Amino acid sequence: MRRTTSPQPDGTEFSGKVEKMSERAEATRRKLLEAAEEVFAELGFFRASVAEITRRANVAQGTFYIYFKAKEDIFRALVRTMSHDLRQELAMAVASITDRAEAERVGLETFLHFVTRRRNLYIIVRECEFVDPELHRWYYSRLAEGYMRGLRQAMARGQFRQLDAEAAAYALMGAFHMVGMRWALWEGRVPPREVVESVVSIVLHGLVPRPGEGDPGQPAG
Amino acid sequence: MRRTTSPQPDGTEFSGKVEKMSERAEATRRKLLEAAEEVFAELGFFRASVAEITRRANVAQGTFYIYFKAKEDIFRALVRTMSHDLRQELAMAVASITDRAEAERVGLETFLHFVTRRRNLYIIVRECEFVDPELHRWYYSRLAEGYMRGLRQAMARGQFRQLDAEAAAYALMGAFHMVGMRWALWEGRVPPREVVESVVSIVLHGLVPRPGEGDPGQPAG
Amino acid sequence: MRRTTSPQPDGTEFSGKVEKMSERAEATRRKLLEAAEEVFAELGFFRASVAEITRRANVAQGTFYIYFKAKEDIFRALVRTMSHDLRQELAMAVASITDRAEAERVGLETFLHFVTRRRNLYIIVRECEFVDPELHRWYYSRLAEGYMRGLRQAMARGQFRQLDAEAAAYALMGAFHMVGMRWALWEGRVPPREVVESVVSIVLHGLVPRPGEGDPGQPAG
Amino acid sequence: MRRTTSPQPDGTEFSGKVEKMSERAEATRRKLLEAAEEVFAELGFFRASVAEITRRANVAQGTFYIYFKAKEDIFRALVRTMSHDLRQELAMAVASITDRAEAERVGLETFLHFVTRRRNLYIIVRECEFVDPELHRWYYSRLAEGYMRGLRQAMARGQFRQLDAEAAAYALMGAFHMVGMRWALWEGRVPPREVVESVVSIVLHGLVPRPGEGDPGQPAG
DNA sequence: CATGAATGAGGCTTCATTCAT
DNA sequence: GATGAATGAAGCCTCATTCAT
Numbered sequence: 001m002r003r004t005t006s007p008q009p010d011g012t013e014f015s016g017k018v019e020k021m022s023e024r025a026e027a028t029r030r031k032l033l034e035a036a037e038e039v040f041a042e043l044g045f046f047r048a049s050v051a052e053i054t055r056r057a058n059v060a061q062g063t064f065y066i067y068f069k070a071k072e073d074i075f076r077a078l079v080r081t082m083s084h085d086l087r088q089e090l091a092m093a094v095a096s097i098t099d100r101a102e103a104e105r106v107g108l109e110t111f112l113h114f115v116t117r118r119r120n121l122y123i124i125v126r127e128c129e130f131v132d133p134e135l136h137r138w139y140y141s142r143l144a145e146g147y148m149r150g151l152r153q154a155m156a157r158g159q160f161r162q163l164d165a166e167a168a169a170y171a172l173m174g175a176f177h178m179v180g181m182r183w184a185l186w187e188g189r190v191p192p193r194e195v196v197e198s199v200v201s202i203v204l205h206g207l208v209p210r211p212g213e214g215d216p217g218q219p220a221g
Numbered sequence: 222m223r224r225t226t227s228p229q230p231d232g233t234e235f236s237g238k239v240e241k242m243s244e245r246a247e248a249t250r251r252k253l254l255e256a257a258e259e260v261f262a263e264l265g266f267f268r269a270s271v272a273e274i275t276r277r278a279n280v281a282q283g284t285f286y287i288y289f290k291a292k293e294d295i296f297r298a299l300v301r302t303m304s305h306d307l308r309q310e311l312a313m314a315v316a317s318i319t320d321r322a323e324a325e326r327v328g329l330e331t332f333l334h335f336v337t338r339r340r341n342l343y344i345i346v347r348e349c350e351f352v353d354p355e356l357h358r359w360y361y362s363r364l365a366e367g368y369m370r371g372l373r374q375a376m377a378r379g380q381f382r383q384l385d386a387e388a389a390a391y392a393l394m395g396a397f398h399m400v401g402m403r404w405a406l407w408e409g410r411v412p413p414r415e416v417v418e419s420v421v422s423i424v425l426h427g428l429v430p431r432p433g434e435g436d437p438g439q440p441a442g
Numbered sequence: 443m444r445r446t447t448s449p450q451p452d453g454t455e456f457s458g459k460v461e462k463m464s465e466r467a468e469a470t471r472r473k474l475l476e477a478a479e480e481v482f483a484e485l486g487f488f489r490a491s492v493a494e495i496t497r498r499a500n501v502a503q504g505t506f507y508i509y510f511k512a513k514e515d516i517f518r519a520l521v522r523t524m525s526h527d528l529r530q531e532l533a534m535a536v537a538s539i540t541d542r543a544e545a546e547r548v549g550l551e552t553f554l555h556f557v558t559r560r561r562n563l564y565i566i567v568r569e570c571e572f573v574d575p576e577l578h579r580w581y582y583s584r585l586a587e588g589y590m591r592g593l594r595q596a597m598a599r600g601q602f603r604q605l606d607a608e609a610a611a612y613a614l615m616g617a618f619h620m621v622g623m624r625w626a627l628w629e630g631r632v633p634p635r636e637v638v639e640s641v642v643s644i645v646l647h648g649l650v651p652r653p654g655e656g657d658p659g660q661p662a663g
Numbered sequence: 664m665r666r667t668t669s670p671q672p673d674g675t676e677f678s679g680k681v682e683k684m685s686e687r688a689e690a691t692r693r694k695l696l697e698a699a700e701e702v703f704a705e706l707g708f709f710r711a712s713v714a715e716i717t718r719r720a721n722v723a724q725g726t727f728y729i730y731f732k733a734k735e736d737i738f739r740a741l742v743r744t745m746s747h748d749l750r751q752e753l754a755m756a757v758a759s760i761t762d763r764a765e766a767e768r769v770g771l772e773t774f775l776h777f778v779t780r781r782r783n784l785y786i787i788v789r790e791c792e793f794v795d796p797e798l799h800r801w802y803y804s805r806l807a808e809g810y811m812r813g814l815r816q817a818m819a820r821g822q823f824r825q826l827d828a829e830a831a832a833y834a835l836m837g838a839f840h841m842v843g844m845r846w847a848l849w850e851g852r853v854p855p856r857e858v859v860e861s862v863v864s865i866v867l868h869g870l871v872p873r874p875g876e877g878d879p880g881q882p883a884g
Numbered sequence: 885c886a887t888g889a890a891t892g893a894g895g896c897t898t899c900a901t902t903c904a905t
Numbered sequence: 906g907a908t909g910a911a912t913g914a915a916g917c918c919t920c921a922t923t924c925a926t
Binding site: 044045046047101104126127129130137140151154158159160161163164166167168170171172173174175176177178179181182186191194195196197198199201202203204205206207208209210211 | 322348379382389393416427
């Protein structure tokens with residue numbers, strides 16, 4: 001929806017390649033993307049080879065270059081996919097929630113489910129920093145934008161305190177990301193409920209107990 | 222897969238190579254490490270070449286292999302250096318602070334100064350995830366350990382709420398990391414005071430205003 | 443080595459493909475030849491790709507192979523075209539001239555206009571030496587034959603001195619060719635009048651002044 | 664001698680690579696150049712492969728790139744060698760000759776011997792037009808320069824008629840080149856005496872008989 | 885200790901050609 | 906006739922690593 005006006009750090013997307021492909025071509029392209037997602041996640045961008053990708057996609061090596069100009073190209077396509085899908089999923093999950101605190105919880109959960117379900121894509125996005133730094137910045141800036149909008153709204157409504165929205169957005173994204181790494185990537189599963197609760201709790205109420213508070217937190221881990 | 226010499230959780234990382242080197246050797250080794258730090262940061266591990274490292278270090282290519290078994294080896298050495306130096310610096314900065322809330326602020330500031338000052342090393346540690354995942358895990362586990370110790374202590378003393386310490390540690394490390402990325406890496410400087418304040422404020426008190434609070438936060442960014 | 447279908451010394455170059463094509467086919471074939479002429483001239487035979495040719499001809503890649511067996515084939519067709527057209531044009535230009543000295547001037551002028559006008563074809567013929575050496579020899583032998591006929595006639599009539607006709611033919615073709623390269627190719631225009639005059643003058647009267655001659659030549663360049 | 668001030672169309676030569684090589688390196692480089700000369704002459708630049716060159720030079724493929732940045736590089740080096748050697752040989756051959764007409768004969772003979780002896784190099788220079796057009800132009804401009812100097816001197820002394828020196832130079836170079844092609848390349852030998860005589864004769868005295876001349880030319884070929 | 889020449893495996897990419905539709 | 910997706914063989918080049926000096 002907002003796709004048209006936002007900056008595209010790459011020349012590839014949306015470039016007149018509007019001529020729609022045949023079914024067969026579409027299928028081949030998809031096979032390549034799927035194979036690449038797997039291979040990049042397993043080996044990393046640099047150790048991955050186009051040969052391995054085409055092998056898994058069951059096409060000849062040359063076929064790769066019909067659909068992508070270069071190895072980096074397919075990588076970028078995957079990052080953009082993740083950017084799009086994740087933001088869309090977050091937007092949908094939060095759409096109907098008016099309590100921003102609740103939205104934070106749902107946002108975190110959505111994120112964690114997303115990166116667990118699409119672990120491979122998540123790994124790819126993380127490596128993007130070292131493959132195409134500009135795209136990587138674009139990815140996070142884009143995510144932060146959306147986040148900041150939500151935060152500012154909540155601040156305006158008095159649901160959240162007045163804070164530097166950008167600082168908050170990056171801090172929260174960072175917290176979520178690291179938790180995603182620790183549990184989704186390292187353990188291959190959505191973090192256990194207590195972990196999510198603790199994180200949400202910190203984000204909403206901080207580490208310091210409120211005055212006159214016995215202790216509403218989690219049992220220590 | 223190539224991870225034969227697994228990371229050592231202690232500082233004595235190297236195989237009994239206790240026989241101290243000559244001054245000259247020491248100097249050459251240092252030149253190589255410095256060159257590598259630069260080259261890896263600029264080009265990334267995979268695009269960096271041993272040839273480029275030795276060129277900048279002003280030594281012959283063959284010399285490299287006198288000091289390091291492989292390209293990955295020097296990379297790992299740099300990651301271990303950062304692990305050691307950062308943890309030491311954090312430990313020293315926080316050592317005399319008994320107020321844990323204050324310690325968080327100081328910890329964040331110390332971290333941000335460190336990664337700004339040693340930007341190249343920081344980039345290398347980040348890439349470690351894709352070069353030597355096991356070492357990467359070790360790096361963060363190690364950092365988290367120390368963090369968790371501090372958090373548990375604070376919880377025990379009632380300074381912090383009872384929360385899942387590991388969840389908290391990773392969430393906070395993540396927040397700090399992302400802020401480090403956004404400001405130290407992208408802009409090459411320590412984040413401005415307001416940003417740090419906002420982050421500390423969130424970490425300590427959360428996003429949600431305390432009941433009966435007008436608004437003690439930061440001006441919105 | 444790949445020279446199975448050797449060049450045909452007559453105009454009927456193609457294997458009994460006498461069955462005339464439909465209008466449409468004829469048009470497609472022509473489009474391909476025109477595109478190829480352009481592409482070969484711009485990129486050279488080896489850097490040119492069939493894909494680029496079909497792209498400019500606005501036909502599918504596969505279509506190419508309906509009309510030409512291989513990339514070399516269309517190249518050869520272009521060389522033969524130039525051979526035919528140039529010889530025909532020269533023949534027509536000289537046909538009615540009985541003074542052979544005059545014929546040399548006209549021949550040179552005709553040649554220079556031809557290669558300027560059909561610069562692309564000229565480039566192709568020059569490259570032929572490295573694409574299909576046998577055809578290249580055929581091309582020059584063919585041209586030389588005609589030239590030698592004219593020279594021998596002139597010698598027989600006493601218009602020209604008795605000289606080795608083949609040596610003369612190649613020397614003159616060479617002179618004309620290099621002038622064509624220097625001006626038609628490098629500068630994209632017919633050489634200025636003085637240049638043509640000088641060349642004709644040398645060809646007819648040589649570099650050395652005739653005895654008792656003040657100096658009938660050109661002003662020095 | 665004049666090497667320093669003349670334009671170098673390539674960045675490679677004379678670029679600080681003054682650090683002299685070891686004997687071994689020198690030898691390897693020479694082996695590569697010799698192999699390349701052979702391979703390029705046999706197959707042409709484009710059909711030649713670096714693999715074939717290194718095979719004949721008895722070195723590993725990678726070794727090639729220690730000495731030359733790319734396939735084109737070694738090609739250019741060979742063209743420059745020919746440019747240098749030919750011009751030097753011509754200069755030496757003509758140095759002591761004061762009669763310019765005699766110099767023309769000697770020049771032609773020297774050229775024909777050179778291209779027969781160094782047939783492979785000659786083929787390479789010819790293909791240069793399609794490999795590196797700029798270098799090709801440089802090659803001929805350079806040759807023409809020298810030629811023009813000689814011609815102008817002769818004109819000044821009244822040995823030659825006043826003609827456009829550039830036109831003359833290119834016409835004569837062209838004549839010699841085509842003769843070189845016809846005999847040195849096609850037949851692999853220096854052209855027979857009569858051919859050379861005829862060419863020299865045309866160059867000096869032209870095709871047209873001098874008035875009152877029975878016929879001092881060659882017997883017809 | 886240091887050198888730097890040599891290695892050779894392997895990666896990315898191009899492209900002439902084929903073929904099912 | 907025309908299409909355009911697919912093929913797979915090469916080719917150029919890089920680079921980590923070894924080794925004789």
